Structures are given as structure tokens and as C-alpha cells.
Amino acid sequence: MASFTHRFLLFFSFLLHCFTNIFPVLGFRSSFALFPVAKDAATLQYVARISHGTPLRSSDLVLDLGGSFLWMDCDYGHVYSSSRLISSCSVNCSRAKSHDLGKRSCLLNTNCYVFPNNGVTGLASTGELVEDTIAVDTVDLLKVGTTTTVDHFLFSCAPTFHLQGLASGAKGMLGLGKASISLPSQLSSSIGHPQKFSLCLSSSTGVVLTGNGDAIFGTKTARSLIYTPLVIKQNDYFIHVKSIKIGGRRLSFHVGGKLEAKLSTIVPYTKMESSIFAKFSKAYVEAATRMNVTRVAAVAPFGLCFSSKGVVGNSMPGIELVLQSEMVKWRIEGRNLMVKVREERMCVGVLDGGWEQSSPIVIGGHQMEDNLLEFDIESSMLGFSSSLLFKGTTCSSSLPDSNLKHFI
Template identity: 30%
Template sequence: MHPSLRPFLSLCLLCCLASSSCLSGAAPPKALVAPIVYDTSTSLYAVSPLGGPPFDRALLLNLDSSNLWKDCMDPLISLSTLQAVLYGSAICNSASVQTSLITGDPGYVSGCTGLPTPICSNNSCSVFVSGSSSSSPNGVLWTGTISLLSTDGAHSGPLVSVPMFAFACSDDILLNAQGALPSNAVGAAGLSRAALALPTQLARKLSIQRRFAYCLPRSSIPGNGILFFGRSPYVFPPAGDISNHLRYTPLVFNPQEADSYFVGVKYVSVNKVQLPINSTLLQLTNNPSIIINGEPAVVGGTSISSTIRYTQLESSIYDALAREFTAAATGMGLSPVGAEGVFETCFDASAAQTSGSGYAVPEITLTFQGGQGASWTFTSSNSVAVVGDGKHICLAFQRLDKFQIRSIVLGTYQQQDALLVFDIANSMLGFVPDLAGLGSHCSNFPFSTSH
């Protein structure tokens, strides 16, 4: 468990045991929340533990994962409070199913042998744990009880238990992959559109809206971010409820990645100068020269990531951005210094003017499909990174390699201190680009431990 979450969760659980609000029979809330923590060693974000064992460890915040999954083998979890999901059941049929596992039949394809374990049980339902693709490791579905904090949008409230919540048990294959999970995390909190991801299961079980929101804490500011489920105000002191600052753009459906989140970017600009970009790159199109599962690959477009740190751009888009950003930055008195570490476009920081909001650098704007005002402007806190012991500032965008099929992947560095609302039911993305511009931060949400 992340050190900053341990005392917080322990106190909440103790209070829960003494409160009827902890019981599943209590009136369901309209919204739930969980703290989000930034992990400096991996640049990933972790969601706080979701109750007692086996959900008492942090989980990776993952927009693409199709379920909640965790390592159940190290240490071996107790099955006494869990119920196996059987192959052919309604829950199993709603998942990305690979096969049925039959214990003790060594001749069964993809079967398992020996005594039942969390990852091998008679007639159990085998699923993909980290996504909906066959390249994902396998896990076995179980149901158990998770707990999240209720909220009125302004404060966190009592814990609410959610019984019979389906999740996947896996071994430690992903835990052993370097950089795959935040430090001390033991699985992932899947937030995709899939039927067994958290947003859809919580909406169905608690009759809350099928939507969630998150606000990623800035890595340079102490404190937790926040993950919301359901509909509520979004109160961040001293700005208050920032719901009226939300801008909306449609979520775009990609049939080959139906559970993931895509948006339509119309154009990219630097200081209001529109970049010369091939508009086809910004759309999802079929490419018959690339075959995925027997079908032409759907390429291009813009996806949203919760695990990639810096926004990645198709090569020609990156070149156009770097060229215009450098020209504008040079006009502001900055001196280019070439590449630095993982960044291609950097400048001498000593010549850059500073203000309360950071360095004075050109503004980068993504303009989305949708109504007026559906644009996202990145100021210096989200557009440049300080490197080289503070000597250089670099354009915090990276070039996609030639084997990637996306044109833009929106990274978490650009999402820091922004509120993103994923309205799955209405297929819309709402966003407040910069809480700092409203005088607040994602870490300002008043989590309470008095309940």
C-alpha cells in the first residue's frame, strides 16, 4: 500500500465497522470517490485500496483495462469470502472470455491442473486481465465485496460496500514486468467501457449514473488526486464547484478498441497559429495494409491514456508542433539547445521569463469536435518539463515510433490538474483544462477521515 494511503484507509475502515453506512443494505449513494496517488518511481497513478482483504492494496489507474484485477497468488489470498464465477454464467458471458478452466484435466487446452487456486478452479471463467486483447495475460473471475467512500461532491462520506463485485485473479506476471504497475500496487482498477470495468458494475449495482471522473494530482504538489463514480458536483476549494466550467466533446467509437476512449481533434495550434497537419491523421480510418484479427486496422485518431506519461504524436504532427513552438519560443527570447534525455526540443531555461504559473512559453491548444469552447490549452505547467538540474526546459511531447497506429495519445503529464469526466452513458467527455487557472488544484479535494 502506498504510505500516504495507509493511515487514511485504516481510519475509514475502523469508522466503517462502527457505522451502518458500511453495510450493503444502506441506501445507495449518488456518487463515490477514491483517492489517487502519483508514484514517482514509475510515473504512474494508483487508486487507493478498495476495502479490506483481498482489496487492501493499491491498484493501477487504468482507462484501458476491462475489469478490476489483482495478483491473488503472492501472497495467496483466502477464498473463504469469495465466490467463483462459472463458465457460461451471465457474468462470464459479459467478459472477454478465453476459455473454461477445468482442474485436474491435463489434456484440456488452456486448462489447469492440481488443487483449486485463485487462478485455477473447476469450470471457472478465464478472462484477459489487463485489456480486451488476446495479448493480455489470463485471469480467473471471482466475486467479492469492495468498498468505496460516498460523496456529495464537496466532501467524502462513509464507506459503502458493494457485494458480489466481479474481479479477476491473476498471478504475478504483470507485477514482475518492470514499470508495469506503481510501486506496491498489486493489480489494476479497470475504467474502460467494458461490462466488468468499475464504472459499469458500480452503475448497475448501485443505480448510479454510468460515468466517472478523475483529477490527476500534479507530481510537484503534495496531496492526492481524486476518482469519482456517478454524478455529483465537483468541489475543489477555494474555487468551489467547477461543474459549470466543463467543456464537452463527443467520445469517438473505435470498433477495434471498443472499450477504450477516443476523442476527435479538429486541429492543433501554437499561440493560435494552426499547425499544417494532414487532417486524415486526426480521424479514425481503415488501413488495409495493416491487418488486425483478420480486419483492416483502424488507425489514426486521438486516444486518452492513463498510463503514458507524455503526450505522443505521429511523426509529422510532432515535427509541425516542434517547428512552430520553437519559432514562437525564439521570438519570446528562448534559446534552443537541442535534445535532452527523452525530449527532442529543449531550450535554455536561464533566458525564460517566469511568473506565478510557471515559465512564459508559447501556448499549445487542441481544438475538439463539438460546440463552441471545446478546446484545451496547455500552459507551461503541462506543456514543458524542467530537465538537466533546472538548466533546460523541454517541450513535454514525444514522437510516436513508426509502428504505432495512433496519431495522438494524450498523456498524463498534460492531464495533471485537469478534471476529466467520462460520461459513458451519453458518450461524451467533459473536461476542465486547468484547475490552477481557477485558483485550485486536484489535490485540494477535502477528503475527510471523520466518518
């Protein structure tokens, strides 16, 4: 954990010192807002850092792709004079609870309470809604490399015990869902960029970016994305999988319509419902056998492991998620698929999610790493690059390789 924290702090501090101009957000329009992300080696969670309060102070938050809003433990450290509690009868309280299906009460002279969810443990608690200032790294049309302060940013306080299960040092979670007070929604209305965000996760340092990503990832990469319809249920993001291919051969599933696949930054590895995983597992072993790869004893939590002796490069069977047509496929192979667990032993990073898994497929963080994913909420489309590794870059190296190099 020490090395993770040190690497993260160096990376973030380097960026922060490059973004030197701070000015009010009123009247300002930016193409994007940037938040560096590091992967915690112990929990395999993705941790972003935000700066908030007056004076500015940093907090590490675990990314939750389906989270409704930002929540943090407000009990640690000192209380900011800039933090303001929100009244239960205010417009902002109604805005925060717009996604709640239950009855919304309003009592004069009472605070607004919401229900922050710990996406890792699945537990919810009661927290007060507050507003404060946050600082975001942006690019102005006229200035390259600025830090913008956003006032009246809404988030929830949560009790300290709610941090259970989160990466060491994390003070809460950063929600990226469609809710009206999620990070992308608030920055879209405050800074004036499109209601979209991009993820480029990595085993080291990546980024979450709200707005247009061309300035960071480059026009060539951003415009080479393949698009598929994005299904949004409450705050979770799904895509429909028409079929699955292993080593070019289609799996046969006796299910009506398309398979629903949820995207998650909380789940480390892709999970399949048991009946789907059984067929996937059988087909994958057959494909590996055809390539003369030997199956070996499984290593928890993985169910499919193979000997890496004699295996060169990406000579393991790859997976293709066929989406709306044969022309639209998400390729998962190489480092995005295989996980080295021991000397001369590697495992497929796809797990049996059990019979009760709510979604047939949950695409986990490992499969999303070094993929540029663009969540266009306005048009309900997901843009994806498939692995950047086959394009000679990664989510880590794409940052200095882009226009960001002008101020790094």
C-alpha cells in the same frame, strides 16, 4: 518510493477513518464512489487503493483508463473465504466476456477464464474470474461520509509475473473502460449512480470518482466544464482534434478530417505520430524563438528542450487542441506542458511516438494532471476543465476545498 508509499497511506488512512458507517448496498443509492489516487514517482503511474475481501484488506492498483476490468495477483497473502470462483456457464461469465469477439465456451463444472491485460507491458495472460466484496467511500443523500460494501464485485485473478512493469507494491490494475465489468460499470449498477466517472489526477494525491462529482469538486467547478464528443472504441476513450494551435497560430496538417486523440493514464507524456510531431516540433521552436527562448540539447525521452534562464512564469508558448469548433479548446500550458529536467533546462512534455503509433495523438497523464475530466459514458461526452491551476486550485487541494471538508 518510500516517501510515496508513506504519503499515500497517510492520505488514504485519513479518509478511511472519516468514513465510518458500513452498511449493505441493497436499496442504497449514492451520488458517487471515491477512490484516492497517488502518483508513483519512479514509474509516473497513477496508483489507486481499494479495500476488498472479508475481513477488508487494501490493495494498490495501477489506473488503466482503457482497462476492461479490475485484475490483481491473488497468489500473495492469504486466500479470502469470501472470494468465489465464477462458473464458465454462469450469467456473470457471459457478462465478463461480452466484449470478447472470439468464441465463448461453456463447460459444466469448469471455472470462467478471462484475459487480463497489462496495459504497461501490453501483455495478456489467462486469469480466473472471481467475485468478492469491495468497500467504497460514498455520500448518501441523508448521510455525509459513509463506506458502502458492494457484494458480488467481479474481477480477475492473474499470475504474479503479470505484475511486471507496474509500480512497486502494486498488485494489479484498475480498469476504467466501458466493459460491462469495469469499475464504473459495476458500481453504476450496484450503487445506483449515473454511468459516468471523473478523473482528477495530480503529481501528489488525486482522485477517481464514479457517479456525479458535484459533491466533491463543488457545483461551480463541475458546471464550468466544457464538453466534447467522446468516442469509445472497445474500451479506449478518444476525442477528435480539429486542429492544433501553438502560441495562437494554427498548424497545417495534410490529413483528411479530424485527428484522433486517445486519452491514456498509462502513457506519462503526450505522444504524436512522427509526421505530426515533426510539424509540431518545427512550429514550437519557431514560436519559442519569437519569444526569445533559446533551444538547448534534448534530454531523453524528450525531443524539445529549452533554456529556462530568464523565462518567467508561463512565458513559454502554449498549446490549444481545437475540438469540434473554435469555441471548444483544450488549453495545455505552463506546468501541464513543460517539464523541468535540469537546472535552467526545461522540456516540452510532448514526445515522438514513432511512425507505427496506432492513434495520431495519445494524450498522456502529465497533460491530464490538475484537469477535472468527466467521462459521461451514457451520453458519450467528455467534460474537461483545462488546467485548474489557472483557477487557483489543483486536484489535490480541490478535495478539502469541496464538500469533502465536512468529513475530513
